[in-house]
Amino acid sequence: MLVRHLSFFVTLAREQHFARAAEACNVTQSTLSAAIRKLEEDLQVALVVRNQRFIGLTVEGDHLLAWARQILTDYDSLREDLSGLRTGLKGTLRLGVVPAAMGAIGFLTTRFRQAHPEALIEIRSLSSRDIQKGLDCFEIEAGLTYLENEPLERVRRLPLYHEHYILAMGANHVLAARSRVSWAEAAGQRLCLLSDDMQNRRILDNLAASLSLTLRPVVVSNSFLGVCAHLRQEDFASIVPHTFRHLFGGTPDLVMIDLVEPVHRQAVGLVLSDRDPLPPMAAALSRVILDADLESAVSAAEARAAL
Incomplete structure (x- = not known):
């Protein structure tokens, strides 16, 4: 019963709405509310700030949320472990x-x-x-x-x-016939890169700075799909991990060239x-x-x- 009540509580914290939480748990709203009240009685603390609706969690509720997530994870892990022994x-x-x-x-x-x-x-x-x-x-x-x-x-x-890095571009790009490209040359291209909320971009920026270079992309995206969508357009190029050669290598209208001076790993x-x-x-x-x-x-x- 405690596990079920904790599950209701975690769902309520996620949904922040009693009716939505009850629907997610496939129970009536009165059943969910009663389970939350039972938790509060057992633990002798108020867990939820409420009037006619959900307002938020109390300080004690926030602490319980962390414990509840861990308890539910451990419970599910226990069931998976025991089941895995059999099947x-x-x-x-x-x-x-x-x-x-x-x-x-x-x-x-x-x-x-x-x-x-x-x-x-x-x-x-x-x-x-x-x-x-x-x-x-x-x-x-x-x-x-x-x-x-x-x-x-x-x-x-x-x-x-x-991971090391390559310069990706369309087959008609001015650098497409090269076998290697330096970071200094890459920094001067019309670049499309990940946005700076992505760690890959911060790694590239730091590496460029260590070489007294600055990367100034014309287009940024938080997805490499958004980056790659530009490589066949105009004269865009992008600095991407070498694993993208495995994904896109052999595509006739795309070229991927090793970045050197330095080769960074x-x-x-x-x-x-x-x-x-x-x-x-x-x-x-x-x-x-x-x-x-x-x-x-x-x-x-x-x-x-x-x-």
Whole structure:
């Protein structure tokens, strides 16, 4: 009963409306209200500020919300773990992935599915800051993000591969016939880049600054899809991770050229909540990673795409 009541409470905190929360929990509003009152009686504190409607949580309610999320996550993990002992791992693995790592996520999920064919996978494109929030609030089991630049807190880190950068452009671009391009030359192009709320962009800006350069994009987007949509238009170019060569290499009207002077490498890897035991999905993913050489897999795919 306590678990059910905590579930109602977390839903109410999310919906911030008694009727919507009741609908989400598939119960009547009176049932949900009675469950919240029972929690308050058991804990001997007021949890919700209310008059005729939901106003917000009390200070005690905010504290309970953090505990409730953890208790519900642990309860679900316990059920998944016990069920997995009988029938194999099922359920959904929820992953937060920074946009720059989307080009490599398939290498990771394919290996996970091979090991756990009954499991489902949900991928969310998130900033590194949102990955931190997702892990802290138990909304995701793991994140794929940068490990060394702006490192996350309260996480376990599993290195996967090192990202380096290429200049992408249309086949008619003035630099399209080159085999290499310097950062100084790239900075002078008509650029389309990620917006500066994305860590990839902040990495590029910092690298450019270390070379006494400034990146001045004409177009910015919080999605690489928005960036790539411009590469066939006018004379746009973009600085993208080398994993995008695997995704778009071999496309006749797109050219991707290595950026040099310097060749910069950035560690990318998996982050998991620093908890023991790990939730079953997170633990299973970490075991898969230990047996996988993603650095070699990504490099081999890039080489094939470059042919």
